[in-house]
Amino acid sequence: MINIRGLTLKVPEGKKILDGIDASLEPGRFVAVVGASGSGKSALLRCLALRERWTSGEYRMDGTDILKAGMAAKRKFRRKIAYLEQRPLLYERKTALKNVLIGNAEQTPLWRRLTGMVRNDDYMGGMDMLEKVGLMDHAHRHAEKMSGGERQRIAIARSLVHGARMLFADEPVSGLDPHSAEDMMATLKKLCTDGGTTVVAALHRIELAEKFTDEIWGLQDGRLVLQVSGRRLTAAEKIRLS
Numbered sequence: 666m667i668n669i670r671g672l673t674l675k676v677p678e679g680k681k682i683l684d685g686i687d688a689s690l691e692p693g694r695f696v697a698v699v700g701a702s703g704s705g706k707s708a709l710l711r712c713l714a715l716r717e718r719w720t721s722g723e724y725r726m727d728g729t730d731i732l733k734a735g736m737a738a739k740r741k742f743r744r745k746i747a748y749l750e751q752r753p754l755l756y757e758r759k760t761a762l763k764n765v766l767i768g769n770a771e772q773t774p775l776w777r778r779l780t781g782m783v784r785n786d787d788y789m790g791g792m793d794m795l796e797k798v799g800l801m802d803h804a805h806r807h808a809e810k811m812s813g814g815e816r817q818r819i820a821i822a823r824s825l826v827h828g829a830r831m832l833f834a835d836e837p838v839s840g841l842d843p844h845s846a847e848d849m850m851a852t853l854k855k856l857c858t859d860g861g862t863t864v865v866a867a868l869h870r871i872e873l874a875e876k877f878t879d880e881i882w883g884l885q886d887g888r889l890v891l892q893v894s895g896r897r898l899t900a901a902e903k904i905r906l907s
Contacts, residue, residue: 666691667689667724667725667831668688668690669686669688669689669713669722669724669725670687670722670725671686671687672686672687672709672712672719672721673685673720673721674712674717674720674887682705683705683708683709683887684886684888685722686709686889688892692861692863693857693858693861694857694864695853695857695877696863696864696865696866696878696880697865697868697873697877697880697881698865698868698884699869699871699874699881699884699906700884700906701885704886704906705884705886707751707835708887709867710748711748713865714746714747715731715739715743715746744827745828745829745831746833747825747832747833748832748833748834748835749832749835749837751836752839753824755820758809761795761803761806761808761815762792764808765791765794765822765823766826767823790826794822794825795819797822797856797860799818800815800818803815812845813840813841814841814848817841818852821834821837821853821856830861830863831865832853832863832865834853834864834866835867836869837849838873846870847877850877851877853877854877857879874895875897877895880892880894880895881898883905883906885905890905891905
């Protein structure tokens with residue numbers, strides 16, 4: 666269980682990008698973060714993924730405040746989380762499997778990275794991850810020959826292959842056509858329901874949040890103004906997010 670209390674993020678000029686966010690994350694839940702451009706969606710995900718230093722607040726996992734914990738506790742927490750950028754970069758001339766295995770580099774000895782040798786359990790772990798995102802049959806295709814949706818799936822597999830239990834995804838359907846976007850959302854949902862992964866995704870398309878997610882968090886000017894179960898939002902609720 667993750668508890669966020671009073672998350673505040675200020676820029677050097679003093680403006681608040683995030684203003685006193687209170688929320689909780691339960692294992693295996695699919696959470697959408699929605700709101701207008703500039704509402705703070707990406708900033709919130711970066712803070713939750715520890716990619717951004719909080720100005721103030723508490724970030725508790727099972728009662729321990731990660732922000733005040735020692736380096737060992739922070740490293741342990743970081744191994745449990747993964748962050749997916751809006752447009753993740755892939756090695757174009759490497760296969761899907763090679764791209765996924767590169768995601769495991771921090772746990773791979775330097776000599777193995779230099780020689781390119783891969784342990785059998787690393788190989789199997791990469792293939793298992795590709796199967797979870799529906800790409801096992803494309804494991805040996807080069808990234809440059811794959812569609813936008815397939816490339817996003819590679820990036821998801823790469824971010825989770827080292828054993829992360831939480832995925833923070835910044836606009837994972839950006840640039841995808843409607844059909845591919847729905848497939849991507851279904852893949853993320855399956856990671857939650859089948860694998861127990863907690864997924865928090867920033868989305869600009871509210872209809873996808875309504876259809877696929879378990880919870881919807883709505884941001885307006887850096888404040889959390891909406892926390893509801895995944896469902897169709899009312900007209901009044903949508904107005905609050907505009």
